[in-house]
Amino acid sequence: MTSTRTITILGSTGSIGTQTLQVLAGLGEQFRxxxxxxxxxxxxxxxxxxxxxxxxVAIRDEVACAAxxxxxxxxxxxxxxxxxxxxxxxxxxxxxxxxxxxxxxxxVPTMAAIRAGxxxxxxxxxxxxxxxxxxxxxxxxxxxxxxxVDSEHSAIAQCLVGEQVSSISRLxxxxxxxxxxxxxxxxxxxxxxxxxxxxxxxxxxAKITIDSATLMNKGFEVMEARWLFDLPASKIDVVVHxxxxxxxxxxxxxxxxxxxxxxxxxxxxxxxxxxxxxxQPLDQPRMDLVALGSLTFEHPDRERxxxxxLAYDALEAGGSxxxxxxxxNEVAVYxxxxxxxxFTAIPEVIQRTLHKMEHVTDPSLSVxxxxxxxxxxxxxxxxxxx
Amino acid sequence: MTSTRTITILGSTGSIGTQTLQVLAGLGEQFRxxxxxxxxxxxxxxxxxxxxxxxxVAIRDEVACAAxxxxxxxxxxxxxxxxxxxxxxxxxxxxxxxxxxxxxxxxVPTMAAIRAGxxxxxxxxxxxxxxxxxxxxxxxxxxxxxxxVDSEHSAIAQCLVGEQVSSISRLxxxxxxxxxxxxxxxxxxxxxxxxxxxxxxxxxxAKITIDSATLMNKGFEVMEARWLFDLPASKIDVVVHxxxxxxxxxxxxxxxxxxxxxxxxxxxxxxxxxxxxxxQPLDQPRMDLVALGSLTFEHPDRERxxxxxLAYDALEAGGSxxxxxxxxNEVAVYxxxxxxxxFTAIPEVIQRTLHKMEHVTDPSLSVxxxxxxxxxxxxxxxxxxx
Numbered sequence: 001m002t003s004t005r006t007i008t009i010l011g012s013t014g015s016i017g018t019q020t021l022q023v024l025a026g027l028g029e030q031f032r033x034x035x036x037x038x039x040x041x042x043x044x045x046x047x048x049x050x051x052x053x054x055x056x057v058a059i060r061d062e063v064a065c066a067a068x069x070x071x072x073x074x075x076x077x078x079x080x081x082x083x084x085x086x087x088x089x090x091x092x093x094x095x096x097x098x099x100x101x102x103x104x105x106x107x108v109p110t111m112a113a114i115r116a117g118x119x120x121x122x123x124x125x126x127x128x129x130x131x132x133x134x135x136x137x138x139x140x141x142x143x144x145x146x147x148x149v150d151s152e153h154s155a156i157a158q159c160l161v162g163e164q165v166s167s168i169s170r171l172x173x174x175x176x177x178x179x180x181x182x183x184x185x186x187x188x189x190x191x192x193x194x195x196x197x198x199x200x201x202x203x204x205x206a207k208i209t210i211d212s213a214t215l216m217n218k219g220f221e222v223m224e225a226r227w228l229f230d231l232p233a234s235k236i237d238v239v240v241h242x243x244x245x246x247x248x249x250x251x252x253x254x255x256x257x258x259x260x261x262x263x264x265x266x267x268x269x270x271x272x273x274x275x276x277x278x279x280q281p282l283d284q285p286r287m288d289l290v291a292l293g294s295l296t297f298e299h300p301d302r303e304r305x306x307x308x309x310l311a312y313d314a315l316e317a318g319g320s321x322x323x324x325x326x327x328x329n330e331v332a333v334y335x336x337x338x339x340x341x342x343f344t345a346i347p348e349v350i351q352r353t354l355h356k357m358e359h360v361t362d363p364s365l366s367v368x369x370x371x372x373x374x375x376x377x378x379x380x381x382x383x384x385x386x
Numbered sequence: 387m388t389s390t391r392t393i394t395i396l397g398s399t400g401s402i403g404t405q406t407l408q409v410l411a412g413l414g415e416q417f418r419x420x421x422x423x424x425x426x427x428x429x430x431x432x433x434x435x436x437x438x439x440x441x442x443v444a445i446r447d448e449v450a451c452a453a454x455x456x457x458x459x460x461x462x463x464x465x466x467x468x469x470x471x472x473x474x475x476x477x478x479x480x481x482x483x484x485x486x487x488x489x490x491x492x493x494v495p496t497m498a499a500i501r502a503g504x505x506x507x508x509x510x511x512x513x514x515x516x517x518x519x520x521x522x523x524x525x526x527x528x529x530x531x532x533x534x535v536d537s538e539h540s541a542i543a544q545c546l547v548g549e550q551v552s553s554i555s556r557l558x559x560x561x562x563x564x565x566x567x568x569x570x571x572x573x574x575x576x577x578x579x580x581x582x583x584x585x586x587x588x589x590x591x592a593k594i595t596i597d598s599a600t601l602m603n604k605g606f607e608v609m610e611a612r613w614l615f616d617l618p619a620s621k622i623d624v625v626v627h628x629x630x631x632x633x634x635x636x637x638x639x640x641x642x643x644x645x646x647x648x649x650x651x652x653x654x655x656x657x658x659x660x661x662x663x664x665x666q667p668l669d670q671p672r673m674d675l676v677a678l679g680s681l682t683f684e685h686p687d688r689e690r691x692x693x694x695x696l697a698y699d700a701l702e703a704g705g706s707x708x709x710x711x712x713x714x715n716e717v718a719v720y721x722x723x724x725x726x727x728x729f730t731a732i733p734e735v736i737q738r739t740l741h742k743m744e745h746v747t748d749p750s751l752s753v754x755x756x757x758x759x760x761x762x763x764x765x766x767x768x769x770x771x772x
Contacts, residue, residue: 158642162548167665172675239675249647254661254668256544256654257647261635268642275640279553282640289558289625289683297675 004032007274008094010085010109011101012036013044015205016123016149016266020098021048023271027280031096035088039105040064046072055093058084060105082108089113096274098149099124102207103330104323104372107131111365117142121273123149125217125224126330129311130323130372132227134365147273148228152221154269155247155260156229161277163252171231172249172257173221174241175300176201178213180343181242185304191343193336201244201264210333211307214346215300219311223322226315233315238308240298245287262287306347310354320360323368327375328353335383345386352386353379390418393660394480396471396495397487398422399430401591402509402535402652406484407434409657413666417482421474425491426450432458441479444470446491472498482660484535485510488593489716490709490758493517497751503528507659509535511610512716515697516709516758518613520751533659534614538607540655541633541646542615547663549638557617558635558643559607560627561686562587564599566729567628571690577729579722587630587650596719597693600732601686605697609708612701619701624694626684631673648673692733696740706746706757713761714739721769731772738772739765 007024011017017038024031033054038045042064045057049072056077059065065080079087089097089112097113098121099106106124113120114135122128128135139146148154152173160168179198180188196213197206204212211217222236247269249259262268263285271282289295302309307329314321332349335341341349356378363371393410397403403424410417423444424431431443432454442463445451451466465473475483475498483499484507485492492510497517499506501524508514514521525532534540538559546554565584566574582599583592590598597603608622635645648654649671657668675681688695693715700707718735721727727735742764749757 158644162663164664241675246645251672252665254654254657254665255648255651255670255672256658256665257673258544259632259645259647261643261645262641265641268640271640272642277548278550279638279640279642284641286637286641287643289627290685292683294680294682296680297678299676 004029005095006034006093007031007096007098008035008037008088008091009033009098009100010037010089010106010113011039011099011124012048013038013041014100014102015203016098016100016270019266020100020121020270021052023267023274024052026282027271027274031274034091034093037085037088037109038064039101042068042072046074049074049076056088058088060085085109086112090116092116094118096121098273099127100149102205104130104326108365108369111135111138114138114144114146115142117144119145119147121147121149121270125150125220126326128224128227129220130326131365131368132223132322133318133362134368136227146228147276148224149266149269149273150221150224151264151266151269152248153224153228154272156225156250158260158272159248159250159258160229163250165230167252167254168229168231168250169235169253170251171225171229171236172251173218173225173236173238174244174246174248175215175218175238176212176244177240177242177298177300178215180213181240188304189342189344193339196336196343200242206337207330207333210336211329213343214307215305216307216311216329216346218300219308220326223311223315233312238300240300241295243292243295245292245295307350310347310350314354317359318361320357320363320368320371321354323363323371324354324357324375325350327372328379331376331379331383341383341386348386349379349382352382356382390415391481392420392479393417393482393484394421394423394474394477395419395484395486396423396475396492396499397425397485397510398434399424399427400486400488401589402484402486402656405652406486406507406656407438409653409660410438412668413657413660417660420477420479423471423474423495424450425487428454428458432460435460435462442474444474446471468494471495475499476502478502480504482507484659485513486535488591490516490712494751494755497521497524500525500530500532501528503530505531505533507533507535507656511536511606512712514610514613515606516712517751517754518609518708519704519748520754522613532614533662534610535652535655535659536607536610537650537652537655538634539610539614540658542611542636544646544658545634545636545644546615549636551616553638553640554615554617554636555621555639556637557611557615557622558637559604559611559622559624560630560632560634561601561604561624562598562630563626563628563686564601566599567626574690575728575730579725582722582729586628592723593716593719596722597715599729600693601691602693602697602715602732604686605694606712609697609701619698624686626686627681629678629681631678631681693736696733696736700740703745704747706743706749706754707740709749709754709757710740710743710761711736713758714765717762717765717769727769727772734772735765735768738768742768
């Protein structure tokens with residue numbers, strides 16, 4: 001019988017947050033929820049606290065927090081602002097912290113959890129994209145464990161169980177290719193947010209779905225893999241696999257390749273991170289290769305999707321490049337979602353921002369926070385030029 | 387720096403034996419060859435002893451052994467007969483014994499290696515098919531380690547590294563489908579040995595290539611998996627995958643599936659067994675999924691290929707059924723190779739032999755040896771009736 005462990009979810013009202021609560025419901029008494037946190041969706045949070053009765057909540061947005069206080073009827077601890085999130089993340093009572101916030105907003109709270117030495121389920125890839133060079137040494141220093149919750153990195157981690165890092169020759173991250181995989185270059189310019197949000201295989205939040213359409217999500221995953229598995233970009237390849245059945249692969253020095261596969265669902269990587277190193281039953285439909293018939297593979301088109309190359313370039317540049325890449329991408333993606341820029345302008349905004357910003361070799365976390373702010377201002381200025 | 391380990395190859399002149407020597411050449415000083423053994427091919431053996439200078443050789447066939455003594459110029463120890471093979475297999479100087487003989491002939495020498503507590507690279511699947519219920523407890527008692535050298539079982543073992551056996555929900559063994567995968571039922575009867583020997587993906591010995599064409603090889607692999615991984619037949623599935631890139635898969639209780647992949651070459655599973663639990667570089671072409679384009683999957687056709695079902699049935703029957711199945715299959719396959727029976731008569735000979743032979747619930751090794759002899763006589767009698 002496993003003893004009860006304590007979990008805090010940063011970003012519990014988002015896509016990964018709600019699916020984490022779904023997985024926890026299946027795991028029963030094995031986990032007790034300590035904190036739930038959100039940005040603005042206080043009504044969803046009010047529903048969640050009734051179901052799981054956490055010790056406390058932290059709501060970043062002060063207005064949302066006031067509304068929650070007034071209407072939720074929640075009798076536990078209520079904190080607000082980034083400070084509140086950091087308190088929840090760093091709580092010594094936590095065993096596991098699920099980092100499931102969207103974008104750069106997750107960086108500081110995730111760092112608080114890392115410094116506290118917790119086990120971190122990392123669904124917020126922008127954290128490592130922006131600040132991997134700070135996060136990973138901090139985790140090493142505090143004894144924190146970073147477990148990937150991305151399906152791709154969870155796949156790689158599963159393939160690496162029982163293997164030696166020195167025997168890896170290459171990681172192969174699979175990409176669905178997104179909704180525009182087969183869209184001709186000259187049509188991409190006309191693609192709307194509604195079209196970009198129709199992902200063929202995965203149901204995810206809006207930000208990551210657009211990142212998936214531009215292939216920036218895949219670029220981020222290459223950067224994330226670099227930090228999680230301590231490998232150079234030259235050993236991390238991307239292959240387009242439209243069925244999203246093989247979630248990623250590891251090639252070893254003897255030519256043997258291990259792949260982790262399954263129907264596309266985030267429930268598997270979420271539960272794997274929670275029960276790691278064990279596996280526990282999960283009542284979900286099973287992969288049926290015969291019903292699928294075939295799995296196909298192609299090279300990513302780096303000309304139609306320049307964001308992938310921008311990510312490789314930022315990884316090579318190192319330092320502040322990842323933070324600037326991420327900040328400019330966030331600004332551009334939200335501008336695209338609001339219909340303010342074209343789909344093909346997203347990489348342009350990023351490229352111009354990277355060009356404009358000064359390169360900093362080894363920025364500390366507080367410098368990264370400043371660079372993120374500055375890059376957003378620069379990117380926003382460029383929105384009208386593309 | 388790894389210290390030098392000692393290896394003996396049972397069946398060094400066969401397909402797996404010669405490829406084992408090729409792998410050993412690449413591993414350099416890590417291994418010293420203790421014994422090489424063969425059945426009749428003494429001239430090939432004479433060449434091999436010049437290259438690797440073993441301590442001794444054992445040649446099953448007395449005539450071949452006499453010729454070797456006279457012409458090879460070998461100055462090491464020379465043994466003959468099954469007793470000689472068993473002496474080589476059981477030699478306390480052995481660290482690893484590669485069991486690479488063909489068919490039932492490997493059973494007794496492999497048992498000698500198991501009883502001596504060595505690490506066994508098991509390429510001779512008929513050993514477990516005929517006598518798994520004796521071999522596996524013997525290995526447990528002596529502390530011998532059984533490492534699969536079949537590509538399928540090596541794949542499963544690689545997927546299971548670092549995982550708990552209790553978290554397995556299913557094994558999926560892949561099958562190329564053999565040269566007659568797409569041959570209509572009414573044409574199978576006309577297929578010749580020459581046609582059956584043209585395997586689409588693998589270069590192997592004649593016996594296993596015919597077993598591959600009838601799918602008996604796959605049935606044997608299901609039986610082998612039952613013993614190697616201690617799972618019931620109901621948890622071992624077969625899926626046809628004509629490209630032979632995915633070598634086999636494991637599905638876990640959480641729905642996650644791990645697959646081991648690569649270009650079809652026995653060098654990888656051979657080396658993996660030799661260097662286990664480590665991996666070492668192997669200079670071979672790498673898998674290129676984009677160049678392959680697609681991987682396809684279909685159900686095996688148990689009506690056109692009754693041997694697969696015969697194997698499942700023998701596994702369920704237990705006791706002597708595996709030994710009889712294997713003996714009758716060997717007789718039928720060699721008769722087919724000699725043009726004495728039709729391709730479609732192979733399962734008929736086996737079925738008639740199984741029907742004729744008395745079932746023995748828990749035969750000892752010596753009883754198995756007797757049953758094997760008797761089954762061969764019965765099968766041979768039936769050759770003229772089909």
